[in-house]
Amino acid sequence: METSQALLIYNMASVEKCPETLTAVNASSKQLNCSIDTYGNNQYMCLPNAEKSSLVEFCYNGIMGIQVEGNCLEAKDGRVILHSCKKFLSGCPKKPFFNYDFYKYPACQHINLKHFCYESDPSCQALENSGGFNNVSNDNRDIMYGLIGGLLVLVILTIVIAGFINERRWKRWWWSFTGVGNEPDRKPDKTSGTTTNPGL
Template sequence: MTYRGFGYVVDSCPLNKTEFITAATRLNCSVDKYGRSQYTCVPNEDRSALVEFCYRKIVAFYQKGHCLVTTGNGTLDQISCHHFITGCPEDNFRGTGLYKFSACSRINTEKQCFYADPSCPNTAKFNTFDPSTTVDFLNTTTNTTMKMLTRQLSVLEVKNRAL
């Protein structure tokens, strides 16, 4: 499905260099004046879809602690990911290396949030910085609720033993 005349809605973004090259070739993306592929795959600004497209500008460096989203006209915007459970870029990065930060492209389109955001509901499986490691994450709300229930149960068991 096309997205606002500049990209395509996809189910997932590339998770490694091979997938990145394949997607760039499929879209027939060119390179910028420095020879870097202009292929890009990021969430849209309201995190309701993943959008892949050929970025029409020079592929830039982006700040650590940020993910990228696309605005309605095909430009890229940085948003903070410091609060992510894991997967937030710890170093400055080029747009051509987005596949290294899968947490920045794993979104809950229904709730319009990043799965790595502790406030995002649902369970997600996604790769962290080490693409060979798949990690299950439950959202913090669920984890916190389970911890509270476990503590309450322990308190009740201690009280029952005292009786």
């Protein structure tokens, strides 16, 4: 369930990664020219959007208030909203936190852009793991098919050759045991009716 706060967001921009240290936060805040609230707190924030399709950095006009534990922050329609993270495997805030401390909880910024979910959410990891063979690119899939086909041909040839060799060995054993038929590797002598060994 999501709850929201009416906080006006401005200077919003998409980013590939949110800052994860106070030094990086201050540098990004300076680039966006963010202000401070009435208590002297930096008004810069970097959060996922509500769709989990992008990370966005922004400033907003509002007090950097305190939030309830067990929630991540998201940006939606010019506001900051709360998104429950109590089911996260790790990284969910376990105590109340201020808005400006968002960077201390990277699990709330690490999103899966393929499935539009939080990486620490078990349901998100299930989606990622279920992708399996479908996540293989077409080029890699063609290579995989080629390797599998070549391996099958090699296995079939090996079986055929092994079968031929085993057949000759069996014939030799049968002749030595029973004396029936021509000795393997010997050809009948057309003139005398006997067999000759081509190796002699």
